[in-house]
Amino acid sequence: MAPRGDRSSGLRLILRHPSGIAGGIVVAVFTLLAVIGPLIAPHGPFEVVYNPDHSVLRLAGPTVRAWFGTTNQGMDVFSQLLWGTRSAMLVGLLSAIGSVVIGTMIGLVAGYFGGWIDEVLMRLTDVAFGIPFLPFAMVVISITRPSLGLVILLVVSFLWRTTARVIRAQVLSLRARPFVWAARAAGAGHLRILLRHIAPNVLPLSFLYAAIGVQAGVMLEAALSFLGYGDPNAMSWGTMLNAAFQAGAMRSAWWWVLPPGLALSLFVTAIFMITRAYEELLNPRLRAI
């Protein structure tokens, strides 16, 4: 585990790693697009683009009028992509925060207190591990109403389990270290030991799982939307791919299929590169491999 001084410079250390830099730049660009994208998008996500003669600009390849071409309903692919970036980032960020907060708290409590608390929480985690996400989420969404909030909720309820297990294992080893005995001998209560002495030492791991959570959240939202279970009012990369797939654009309109698919792949790979770099920092043994 990194001593305290190292932690603050974690970001700088990632940026020393070549794949960390590359991944960081890509993620930064996507984040920027998520913030300003809808402002610079020439059209709304569901807005139909017209020709000067008022006919709909349907299934047009990339042109000056529509940089990435248009869909079969005459919507601008470039604008949809920008709006979709915002949805992706929103889902990724919120589901990562939610799952890591829940997972870290459960892991901390289970690992620190042990006994029946640990037993109950870990069996709960085991149960969560047994649920197949996509089928389960599809059933839940189909009998309720699809919305971005529900998707985030489902992703969180699925992602926390890994974080909880990993954090618990870390806490189990921390709990037995001399600095925890010392704190206890000095009269610190459970809450103080947990928050002041143990939690700061598991935070690097939590950050790692937050990054993995962003990736998983974006991917799962795309998968659900692709299957047609996304929020019908929010444009996302998965929704675009779903529409393109349904319209048979794979056959004729590559400009409609490639932008959302490549954006998704690029983003997911970028996060993966960051997590690899970060893992190597946390676990120097990996560096040799």
Next chain:
Amino acid sequence: MTRLAQAALRRFLLLALTLWCILTIMFALFKLLPGDPTSIFVDNNMPMEMIEHQKQLWGLNDPMWLQYAHYIANMALFRFGDSFFQNQTVFEILTGKVANTCAMILPALVVSVVLGTVLGALAGWNRGGRFEQATVTTALVLHSAPSFFVGILALMVFSYQLHWLPPGGMVSLGGPEGFWPLITSRDYLLHLILPLLVLVSREITGPILLVRGAMLEIKGADFIDILRAKGLPESRILVHATRNALLPLVTYIAVMTGLLLQGQVLLEIIFAWPGIGRELVTALGDLDYPVAQGALYVMAVVILLLNLVADLLYGLIDPRSR
């Protein structure tokens, strides 16, 4: 009771608990939602008495706890009832679909394990070489790529642009019928190539990394030095080492099958493969809830059983874990 039997029992109880949780959530979702479940079925012109009679027949007038008990008992015994729209029991429908899913997953599993072992063994043996770098990097990148987009790309290139391979489906129209004639036909193999490639590109990462890691340890083992001292050629030593590196792979195979099944829904949609994942999507779209529930339940049971097998195998094979 031996330690192992105790562990097995514990794992089995956990499996039952998980299934019970899934079923309870499903029951609650279907029950607590507003709307009358008979409304899909019942014609508006039906007399009230007949509707009541049907309700009685389906047990919809029973107290909630009794409905719940019936539900759990039926699901546990795989009695899923009849499909709302297809004139078949859910069980019949699902067995056919599971067979089709297996016809996609099992070949992918075999190829991933065999090819992954070979690549992983070579990579681990030639540690630090360019081959190792290339293999590991490619495997990791492929693994992190969204497989459903990889599938779409594969279709765009090989089916729609180059016209080398059929664009989805398990067999061409008018192809062989019946499960066995079908999966022994050349037509099926042609349809299998693309989904197989996509699945393997994602799933091969595990075997490669596992076998490579095990090889790194085994390379320094004493018995390798002895084999070398005996004058065995390097290729024979490599075979000996690989056999010993297979241990961690055995349990991983069960986990891997579970992972394959999870992503199956997406690939079956993209490749129009008539398996259980596609059936789930269709059933949900048609509001055919008995089929949808059954499909979800079967997938959960299979994944849980595989995890159980993985855990037990681990305890059996590796004495250190006891």
